Amino acid sequence: MISDPRERPIAVFDSGVGGLTVLHELLVHLPAEDYIYLGDTARFPYGERTPEELAGFSLEIAEELLARNAKLLVVACNSATSAALPALQQRMRQTTLGVEVLGVVRPEAIQAVATTNNGRIGLLATNATVASGAYEQAIHAADPHVTLTSVAAQELAPLIQSGSTFDDSVVELVRGYIEPLREARVDTVILGCTHYPLLSPILQRMLGRDVRIVTSGVALARQVEHVLGARDLANPDRSEGSYRFLSTGDPEAFAAIGTRFLQLPLGPVEQVTLHEGVIA
Helix, strand or coil, X not given: CCCCHHHCCEEEEECCCCCHHHHHHHHHHCCXXXXXXXXXXXXXXXXXXXXXXXXXXXXXXXXXXXXXXXXXXXXXXXXXXXXXXXXXXXXXXXXXXXXXXXXXXXXXXXXXHHHXXXXXXXXXXXXXXXXXXXXXXXXXXXXXXXXXXXEEXXXXXXXXXXXXXXXXHHHHHHHHHHHHHHHCCCCEEEEECCCHHHHXXXXXXXXXXXXXXXXXXXXXXXXXXXXXXXXXXXXCCCCCCCEEEEXXXXXXXXXXXXXXXXXXXXXXXXXXXXXXCXXX
């Protein structure tokens, strides 16, 4: 057990490897921190799961990460954030550690509202995220005059996670998803799935250079930095921190595709089995 709470790791989880795009920004913005990342690849994708399933999965993951002394929990999955953030926050408040939980939706929504000039924002996300209405709520809370056009792009996350080549068929698939956004004349597009940043070049080309793309990594990294400072949990050690990985699925498959998302060496990946239980 680490005696100084500031030296405990920040825990990050996602349904697969997409959340590594968020971890990348955390590693860049807060390099002194230690990190532990869990990818629930055995149950990927989350986009077609029910809210009840997602809440259950998220609580199981939180228990595993708390057992590994996490000082902060980052939900780097839009579907899990949309369905399970309130339940996670409630359970974490009941723990002896009082761990705070941050999700990807609110920081990204606020950034999009601050970015748009014409008040028309587009959202590309999974079915579960779009159906939850979480982005509509977050955006309208920030500015009720902004309109949101949401598109469920369910096929994209599995395609990206599979490591498939971005060929002409992928381009046409993406083109079909963004057509409603072009018709709505949005000037800002939220990538509401942490897998989607890998498609940013294709998306930017199709949307046009005047449309700004908002991803969750940078906005969430800023919020993590703020929370660490406010709660006096920032690691006092100024040297480079460590990062390690857990996967509920095949660790070799995770490592093979993960480097593409993280853009840094992964190192070993530990396979874990999650259990239902009560968080202490």
